[in-house]
Amino acid sequence: MQRPEYAWMRLYPSTVYQSAFMDLKDAFSRWRKGLAEFPKKKTKKKGDSFTVYKTAGIYPSIGESPLPFTNRVVINVGKLIKLPGLKELRLKERIDFICSSQTFSVSRTADKWFVSFMLDAQKIPPIFHRIETIGLDLGVKTLATCSDGTKYDMPITTKKAKIKLGKLQWRNRKKVLGNKKPRIKASNNALKYYTKLARLHAHIANIRLDTTQKMTTDISRKAAVIRIEDLNVSGMIANHKLAQAVSNNCFYEIRRQLTYKQAHYGTKVELIDRWYPSSKMCCKCHHIQPMSLSERIFICSAGCGNIRDRDKNASVNLENAPINKIRLA
Numbered sequence: 049m050q051r052p053e054y055a056w057m058r059l060y061p062s063t064v065y066q067s068a069f070m071d072l073k074d075a076f077s078r079w080r081k082g083l084a085e086f087p088k089k090k091t092k093k094k095g096d097s098f099t100v101y102k103t104a105g106i107y108p109s110i111g112e113s114p115l116p117f118t119n120r121v122v123i124n125v126g127k128l129i130k131l132p133g134l135k136e137l138r139l140k141e142r143i144d145f146i147c148s149s150q151t152f153s154v155s156r157t158a159d160k161w162f163v164s165f166m167l168d169a170q171k172i173p174p175i176f177h178r179i180e181t182i183g184l185d186l187g188v189k190t191l192a193t194c195s196d197g198t199k200y201d202m203p204i205t206t207k208k209a210k211i212k213l214g215k216l217q218w219r220n221r222k223k224v225l226g227n228k229k230p231r232i233k234a235s236n237n238a239l240k241y242y243t244k245l246a247r248l249h250a251h252i253a254n255i256r257l258d259t260t261q262k263m264t265t266d267i268s269r270k271a272a273v274i275r276i277e278d279l280n281v282s283g284m285i286a287n288h289k290l291a292q293a294v295s296n297n298c299f300y301e302i303r304r305q306l307t308y309k310q311a312h313y314g315t316k317v318e319l320i321d322r323w324y325p326s327s328k329m330c331c332k333c334h335h336i337q338p339m340s341l342s343e344r345i346f347i348c349s350a351g352c353g354n355i356r357d358r359d360k361n362a363s364v365n366l367e368n369a370p371i372n373k374i375r376l377a
């Protein structure tokens with residue numbers, strides 16, 4: 049620490065560095081267990097974030113019971129928050145209750161800074177589900193179709209925001225955007241453009257997240273057992289034609305949300321084998337026929353008179369999937 053090149057480290061709380069090393073330790077142990085790839089170096093450009101935590105001021109001696117809340121920061125009602133080792137910060141949104149937490153992570157998205165911390169909360173008592181089992185077909189055209197007939201769409205605002213994004217990129221096509229290899233520096237106006245671009249990207253991501261969150265909560269409140277297709281998402285993204293649509297509709301994100309909401313709402317998420325012909329099978333007579341992606345209506349060729357929406361047919365099939373095709377999420 050005495051060396052002048054490390055003098056800047058004194059400007060920040062020590063827990064910033066400590067938590068970074070703890071994360072590194074986690075990353076290495078995950079790699080050793082074969083759960084993750086070898087840790088990558090963090091770049092300065094993308095996803096700025098750091099973690100600070102409160103260390104207990106007085107350590108209780110042996111035999112003494114540890115004092116509660118000595119290693120916690122009390123957060124008061126209002127817009128001010130004091131992070132350990134940092135100055136008092138003003139929040140955009142008001143906190144409505146007194147709470148306490150030990151660890152705080154500060155992160156940046158576009159040009160906005162966020163602080164996140166964990167609270168202890170009481171578990172929500174199990175709620176009554178109106179529907180026993182529901183099939184959920186995640187689609188390319190509609191975001192999701194439920195076997196009870198409800199449909200969820202991506203809001204039109206995403207499309208509008210995307211058009212705006214395209215226009216912004218086109219208008220700024222001649223800016224000196226910078227390139228590291230030939231050492232061309234980005235112009236000042238390009239830097240402004242980068243901020244605008246990041247904000248718009250974040251805006252689109254927020255709309256998407258808001259929609260999927262509302263949808264998964266809605267479904268988790270409604271049904272006790274949720275059956276979705278066990279999609280090979282990375283395989284679908286590799287398919288160039290499907291890629292845009294798939295990453296657009298965030299299949300993986302929906303599944304993740306449904307899975308972690310199990311504990312909150314007392315639901316059970318079941319994955320249906322990816323080779324189960326949910327969209328090719330007639331939900332009435334179980335006749336299997338080829339269905340191209342462009343066919344939006346399922347008309348049973350066995351002649352049982354089943355004519356219905358392609359996604360609806362698939363969702364009913366998922367609901368009634370045989371037991372040997374099901375695994376828990």
Ligand SMILES: [Zn+2]
Pocket residue numbers: 330331332333334335348349350351352353354
């Ligand atoms: Zn049929």
